[in-house]
Structures are given as C-alpha cells and as structure tokens.
Amino acid sequence: MARFLARRVDDPHQVADLVADVLLAVMESAHTYRPERGSEVAWLYGVARNTLSAERRRALRESQLTDRVSRRRPLDSDDISRVEKVTVTEAAAALGIRSGTAMVRLHRARLAGAAACSWGWR
Structure with missing residues (x-):
C-alpha cells in the first residue's frame, strides 16, 4: 500500500x-x-x-x-477604525443579507471568539 x-x-x-x-x-x-x-x-x-x-x-x-x-490586502488601522464604526444594519446591507441574519452571525462569531480565548487561542 x-x-x-x-x-x-x-x-x-x-x-x-x-x-x-x-x-x-x-x-x-x-x-x-x-x-x-x-x-x-x-x-x-x-x-x-x-x-x-x-x-x-x-x-x-x-x-x-x-x-x-x-489576493486581499491586509487591513490597516484606518480600515479597522471604519469597521468599528459600522452598525450591524450597515454591515448587513454591505453584505447583502438581512440585519437579523447579520446579528445572528455576529453573535456566533463572538461566541466562537470567547471560546477561542478560553482555550488560549489568539
């Protein structure tokens, strides 16, 4: 084999x-x-x-x-500042999804991030 x-x-x-x-x-x-x-x-x-x-x-x-x-460029500090100011509704519109869907995805991402931090992943 x-x-x-x-x-x-x-x-x-x-x-x-x-x-x-x-x-x-x-x-x-x-x-x-x-x-x-x-x-x-x-x-x-x-x-x-x-x-x-x-x-x-x-x-x-x-x-x-x-x-x-x-093929994507890394975010710089200005990009990060702009992203931090975006509301969930604005993010949903930019992604072409409903704001409820965006809120669920954000919630899941935060849970995943919290779980990663509890395991020591960063």
Whole structure:
C-alpha cells in the first residue's frame, strides 16, 4: 500500500501520513468489507484510493482558499477604525443579507471568539 501511494505522491512525509490515514480508515470501516465483492487486498487498495482522493480534494480546497486570501490586502488601522464604526444594519446591507441574519452571525462569531480565548487561542 505504501508503494501504491508513493507512486502517486512525491513527498515521503505525505506518503507516511496517507498510510496512517488509510490504516485508520481500514480499522474504522473493516465491518464494511464484503468478501463476495472482492479480495481483501482489492478492498484495501480501494480504501487507499479513496483516502488519496479525499486528501487531494482537501489540498485543492486549501489551495483555493489560500489563493483567495492572498489576493486581499491586509487591513490597516484606518480600515479597522471604519469597521468599528459600522452598525450591524450597515454591515448587513454591505453584505447583502438581512440585519437579523447579520446579528445572528455576529453573535456566533463572538461566541466562537470567547471560546477561542478560553482555550488560549489568539
């Protein structure tokens, strides 16, 4: 299985991570193996293929997100001052959403921020 993954991935560290992911997936889904549908080896390679596909989709999403973020300029102190003065209603209008939706999102963001602070994340 490691050679199967190594032929498809250049980074040996990523191969090791994928082998671990495959073994974990095999342990979690062993009850789904059906001998009448094929050999254990074929099933194992199917799990490896699915794990690799999931990793490639995740890497693509991460790359797309990184690309989107890198095209934006960082906020400077003037931007932050202007944002702090915006009301929830104005923010909702700028985002094209209802003000009630904006209030709910703001509430959830504050809860997430408070939870992050309680865990020591900053």
